[in-house]
Amino acid sequence: MLKEAVYHKICSDYAYALSREELLIKIRTKKNDAEKINLIYLDKYKYPTNKETFTIVMKKMASDNLFDYYEAVIKHNFISVNYFFEFIDGKETLYYANYLFSAEQPEDGQEFFNFPVMDEKDIFLVPEWAGEAVIYQIFPERFHNGDTSNDPAEVKPWDSEVDRQIMLGGDLQGIIDKLDYIEDLGINAIYMTPVFKAGSNHKYDTYDYFQIDPQFGSLETLKELVDKAHKRNIRVILDAVFNHSGVEFPPFRDVVDNGENSEYRDWFHIRKFPVEIKEEPDYGTFAYGGHMPKLMTGNEAVKKYLIDVATYWIKEADIDGWRLDVADEAGHHFWREFRKAVKAVKPDALIAGEVWYESSAWLQGDQFDSVMNYVFTDAVKNFVALEKINAKEFGERIESIRGLYKLPAYNALWNLIGSHDTARFLTLSQGDVRKLRLAAFIQFTFTGIPMIYYGDEIGMTGGSDPECRKGMIWDTGKQNTELKEYYKKLISIRKDNKELTHGNFKTVLADEARNIYGFRRSFKQECMEGYINNMDADQWVLIEVSKSAADLLTGKVYKPVRGRIKVHIPAKAGVIIKV
Structure with a gap:
């Protein structure tokens, strides 16, 4: 074995409590380097006298281009657990305990890994509803204009070409008016980009954190939206822009007006007085933009203010969560x-x-429940839209995500293929709707929470900001209604099959030559297999089954011949087979 490739660490992503009686243990090895790994564990306090050990064969849960990841769950009622690993590769047996390798099985308590008492407050709990969520991202200014009385003076026609300043008049009433559409699609959670008073169409430059932007409505409008959404079993998530504010945020205006004498001077990173508002100014900002001064979240007054904002909107409007903007730049x-x-x-x-990259530092159970899974986005984009990687490489990238995170977070990652910050997937795919359908198929069949960016389901296009922020197309004559029905079908399949919301995930095929990727989702006694054909020609795969199996997308039933079925996969498409 390549010892240098072996990695394990206690009280981390590699050893943590799932409940008071369950402890998940993970270890990493060089790819294809171990024939078998046993996890041997014992009761720390009883072992010295009874010498009793328990053994679990660890399962290979994921593989990337370099490593394999093995997991096992210990179920016990011990006060404290000791454990070590036994590696078997056919030639030798090797033990790994307390970060040391040995040819002999460890015996002394000081030689074992130790996991101490599991306090309930240290257990990573994600809201139960998250596992079955389907999130619909709405950019309120561009979704629907439901109340023309609050339109800004410079509002433009809804189908105008957009730029960074243009206003189209979308508002909260517009979202209320379209709840029938959202519910019919199958959505059960809405995420809205910022709705608080600000100076732009995107509202990421907040002026007043305690006021709904008048262009969007009022507190009562938000309450109505949340109430009517809840009656349809749709949750509402708001955007928290706590890394920075806008230049008209009263504390920042006070610093501009009063300089070093301002009581708010320490709310911001001011390098030079007097404060001059300009691009790349002498104060900390988001992305060097002078119109977005950075808030110092290490300041106790700032911290209290922002946390009061977060709790206020939950208490006042009964919102169901927060998406945290530029989360990695706050402490x-x-x-x-x-x-x-x-x-x-x-x-x-x-x-x-x-967070646009590997995010385990925030997903330890003490900060976030989830992140926007741009690691997933990048893998899907490069496999499907850009065709830069093949099925094997795609599988390795996807499986690497399992190796990165604790299981509760992994099951709740927001799997998106685009957002208000990226080019539309259909545009990246040069208008090939088959590719968008295939990307959506991946979203709704993989582990995590699928997130739809408004309009993707009806074939909207657009490059990077601002083109990806066009007004939602409501004219059904201009919508791709066939694509929308495909989305509805995927959402329905996901909701009706617990394997897709709660099940394990395992790669079963990664064929480089044919560019087919296959996976299995299983939960209790239920199982299904999905296959992705990323070629321009129809292909077939053989699946071993013990009974007839159905294609959940088409309804076609396959009857086994000598224990196998031959499944047809159209070009640039996916199939999901209930087995």
Whole structure:
């Protein structure tokens, strides 16, 4: 074995409690380097006298291009658990305990890994509803204009070409008016980009965190939206822009007006007085934009203010969670206190951070429940839209996500293929609707929460910001209604099959030559297999079954011949077979 490739760490993503009686243990090895791994565990306090050990064969749960990841769950009622690993590769047996390798099985307590008492408050709990969520992202200014009385003076016709300044007049009443559409699609959670008073169409430059932007409506409008959504079993998640504010945020205006004498001077990172508002100014900002001064979340007054904002909207409007903008640029200490406050008010509120890369530092159970899974986005984009990677490479990228995160977070990742910050997937695919359908298929059959960016389901196009923020197309004559029905079918299949919301995930095929990727989802006694054909020609796969199996997308029933069925996969398409 390549010892240098072996990795395990206690009290981390590699050893953590799932409940008071369940402990998940994970270990990493070089790819295809171990024939078998046994997890051997014991009661720390009884072992010295009874010498009793218990053995579990670890399962290979994921593989990327370099490593294999094995997991096992210990179910016990011990006060404290000791454990070690036994590697078997056919040639030798090797033991790994307390970060040391040996040819002999360890015997002394000091030689074992140790996992201490599991305190319930340390267990990572994600809201139960998250596993079955289907999220619909709405950019309120561009979704629907339901109340023309609050339109900005410079509002443009709804189908205008967009730029960074243009206003189309979308508002909260517009979302209320379209709840029938959202419900019919099968959505059970809405995520809205910022709705608080601000100076732009996107509202990420907040002026007043305690006021709904008048262009969108009022507190009462938001309450009505949440209430009517809840009556349809649709949850509502708001956007928390706590990394930075807008230049008309009163504390920042006070610093501009009063300089070093301002009581708010320490709310911001001011490098030079007097403060001059300009691009790349002498104060901290988001992305060097002078119109978005950075808030110092390490400041106790700032921290209290923002946490009060978070709890206020839950108490006042009964919202169901927060998506955290630029979450990686605010301190971990802030998010820990944020989580405690939010969960104290609403324990099943969902907290999701915007982090565009590997995010395990925020997903330890003390900060976020989830993140926007741009690692997934990148894999799907490069496999399907851009065709830069093949089925094997795609599988390795997807499986690497399992190796990154604790299981509760992994099951709740927001799997998106586009957002208000990216080019539309259909545009990346050069208008090939088959590719968008295939990307959606992946979203709704993989582990995690699928997130639809408004309009993708009816074939909207657009490059990067601002083109991806066009007004929603409501003229059914201009919608791809066949595509919308496909989305509805995928959502329905996901909701009706627990394997897709609660089941295990395992790669069963990664064929480079034919560019076919296959996977199995299983939950209790239920099982299904999905296959993705990323070629321009129809293909077939053989699946071993013990009974007839059905294609859930087409309804076609396959009867086995000598224990196998031959499944047809159209070009640039996916099939999901209930086996």
